[in-house]
Amino acid sequence: MKPDAITFKQLRALRAVTKVGSLAGAARGFGQTTSTVHSQIKALETALGLAVFDRRAGGEALKLTREGAEMLRAAHRIDSNLSQAVATIQAYNTGKNGRITLAVVSTGKYFGPRLVRMLADIHPEIDIRLKVANRSDTVMGIERSEFDLVIMGRPPRTELGNARPVGPHPHGIIVPPDHPLATHPGYDPDMLLSNTFIMREPGSGTRSVAERFLERFGQGVPRRMIEMDSNETIKQAVMAGLGIAMLSQHTVADEIKTGRLVLLQGVGLPVMRHWYLVEPNGPLASEVARTAAESIIDFNGSFLP
Known part of the structure; x- marks a missing residue:
């Protein structure tokens, strides 16, 4: 392994080929020939003494090896x-x-x-x-x-x-002001889970908080769920009556203050993070x-x- 032989051009070629999945595609993006990009990748592999792409996939897009993925992270x-x-x-x-x-x-x-x-x-x-x-x-x-x-x-x-x-970072369940759950403190878990829940995308911190809260109630899975990728869209959907949601209270402060949304009251709420x-x-x-x-x-x- 010769780390001193690794150059910026080689790492740039690695990033480009990874992005488009082929030497030819990377070459078009650079305005260079395929052989030029191939030479940079080959020089990188020679410096490492290891392959950075798995070439056994035939006509499929080039895939990084474990070592190639590590070099890509270093390049970034x-x-x-x-x-x-x-x-x-x-x-x-x-x-x-x-x-x-x-x-x-x-x-x-x-x-x-x-x-x-x-x-x-x-x-x-x-x-x-x-x-x-x-x-x-x-x-x-x-x-x-x-x-x-x-x-x-x-x-x-x-x-x-x-x-x-x-x-502090409190999370609460929001409902429209005319929702049955908004009229009195407390909530029945079965009634809560019977509602359509509007959730953030998988991997979202807000979704993780909501899922852990719902796990308290047995299966913890609402009967109906709609997935949306922004807090603003979720707020508008709840106000439109499409369902209820758990969001950071920092995202709904204005809507709560003006009465356009109501925070559900009850045991375990708000969830404090x-x-x-x-x-x-x-x-x-x-x-x-x-x-x-x-x-x-x-x-x-x-x-x-």
């Missing part, structure tokens, strides 16, 4: 680190001390802009970029070193040592990232709805 991390370095240098040139990317999961869009404003007020010397993504994309971004700081409700196991709580600040780079974080992180902790959740 390298690309992210270079991009962040360039962005930080550009921030220096505009009079800033540096730039950070703060990521929040989808539910965080209800407080992310407020948090960025609070940070900007006390740290005008830091250029802060906000990224909003679903949990799966956020976790992938952490793995690729795309973010300096992340706020999420359920940190990945690999980041538990780099996570600190920053505030926490927001966490994840510092993916841990002790290797930049000085400006550490500064922003400590300020977020000091805010003590005051940026939450």
Whole structure:
């Protein structure tokens, strides 16, 4: 194995071939010949002493080997680190001390802009970029070193040592104001499960909370379920009478206040979780990232709805 022989061009070719599934497709994307891309992949495999693609699949799309998948992850991390370095240098040139990317999961869009404003007020010397993504994309971004700081409700196991709580995160069941469950406190589990539940997509932190709550009632599976991929769409669906849902109470604060939605009352509600600040780079974080992180902790959740 000769790691010193690995080049950016080889890693770029690896990413391109993985994305389109063929050498020819990657070559078209680069405006190069297939043989040129093949040479880059072959040089990478020679440097590693291992194959990065499984070529036994015949005419099917090329698939990464285990070693190739590891190199792809490294390629993404390298690309992210270079991009962040360039962005930080550009921030220096505009009079800033540096730039950070703060990521929040989808539910965080209800407080992310407020948090960025609070940070900007006390740290005008830091250029802060906000990224909003679903949990799966956020976790992938952490793995690729795309973010300096992340706020999420359920940190990945690999980041538990780099996570600190920053505030409460209550979840509740929302119903339209004319729904039978909205007229009195408490609920009958059978009646609850007889409703159509509108759920987030698999892998969503909000869906995980809802599923664990429903597991309390035997099978815990509603008779009817509709899947939607955004909190806003779910809120509109509940108000339209298509079903009921469990969402972060931070996403429905305005609708509850104006009476367009009602929070179900009863045992086990709200389900109390926490927001966490994840510092993916841990002790290797930049000085400006550490500064922003400590300020977020000091805010003590005051940026939450």
